[in-house]
Amino acid sequence: MAVSLDTIISLCKRRGFIFQSSEIYGGMAACYDYGPLGVELKRNVRDAWWRAMVQERGDIEGLECSILMHPDVWRASGHVENFTDPLVDCKSCRARFRADHVEGYEAVYTVTARTDGGATERFEVTLGPQIPTKVIRPGYRHNGAVLEEIAEIKFKGSPRTCPTCGNRELTEPRLFNLLFRTHVGPIEDAASTVFMRPETAQGMFVNFENVRGSMRRKLPFGIAQIGRSFRNEITTKAFVFRTLEFEQMEMEFFCKPGTDEEWYRHWVNERFNWYLRYGIRRENLRLRQHDADELAHYSRMCHDIEYNFPMGWGELEGVAHRGDYDLTAHMKQSGKNLKFFDEETKEAITPYVIEPAAGVDRTALTFMIDAYHEEEVRGEKRVVLRLHPAMAPLKVAVLPLLKKRGEIVEKCQALTAALKQRWRAVYDDTAAIGKLYRRQDEVGTPFCVTIDVESLDDGKATVRDRDTMEQDRIELGRIEDYLAERLVLNPPKVAEPALG
Ligand SMILES: [Zn+2]
16 A cells, blocks of 8 residues: 655654744744654664664674764765755746756856866766766766866757746756855855765775774775755755655675675675665665666766655665775875775785665665555454554553542552663653554554553553554563563574575
8 A cells, every 4th residue: 555745744743753944933944853653763763763773783883973074085085075065046036946947958067177088078968867967967877978168058950948837948957066065264265165964985095094994994995974964955855755854774895806896795685685684675675776877976886775755766775886985085195094904915905885874764664665554343443554663753652541549550650660670661641541542553653552451450561563453461571581582682683585
């Protein structure tokens, strides 16, 4: 059953997962706030990623970099010059949007490029449905030449229609840089300009030698980081699918050239299987390899792990082969040696890098979409999030059948206090039992424990399973063990060869 995005957005707001940012002031577009249950879901996503990427392995180290970095980092990476989208303005209604979102978009880019022989050439590339705009950047290879500069962009053919007002008064496309800028210190000039990082990856590259040296690492090894990044996207879309600030989970795996293809396959499979391990349905996942024309300038190979979102198949995670592009660029910009010296072969090696990169926000949204179910139970609609227990914001809710009976409430609170030592557990007596069950189903709580009048005699409570709605009578003293057996928070790894 396909769920609409509106249904998910409404659930997120109603049940405290995600709110529009600054809502009382009319909202801040493309920014969102995570509510009490959204915070728990995101923590679970991060924890599961960290477990798989760092804790369970021996070859990856963690890192946490500052968001503001030396501006040269972004000059070396190419973001200052090349991290751009082509934009157009409507002279009639003043709307501004991405040129490649205009219907029937085709544009002619006049570019200068350097051939393998060293000569500079000027030529034209037509961009449109075949070649997406994001790849035409300095460093892009086209017909044996490396692109150096984009001189001019013009729409191909007759004037285009504004998607907002319908008039045909669009400007020619111009390139717009996606970096957020701010200033360090009291003077706002070019010298004080710094950037909010657009990705966490560069932090790993500039700390390659720090981590390698301090942890006595040899190739291959990886560096993992979770943190916020910022992109001044003109076209944000689909709720938290693309936002101005977002949280990334990135890992740079440094290996010897020659072993790179094997590691690349390893990481595509590992990451694909991570989603299966935490319960994402196989039929909603697929792998898509980028065509050569579609690869970013730093990338030699790239696979997207795609999910079947309500708005269609879209990227969930990218695994990219970045070659030695980044370390080489930083060596050039900084003048520092970032090569690895192999004691055995007495060789200085510039490692190749395989990078799996996912977003916490998009992953959390995916878990919700995939888990969402509606069913009819005794003539009533039941909404249930069949989240994997590891992802469920709350693991267990303790509910009194009669909140007027002091002994029942006391027993409930004592049990909740005990369960809280191990899991995220809550006590709730704000409605009748049927309604309390429905509330917990809707937020994906795997188990509810109900204490009733009978419990006072037999010392047992009712444990209800979210998915089957089956109920077991369990002795109060055994409930913790009972739940521990069923709450599988660390599911076994899956080994499906998605990429052979
Ligand atoms: Zn317009």
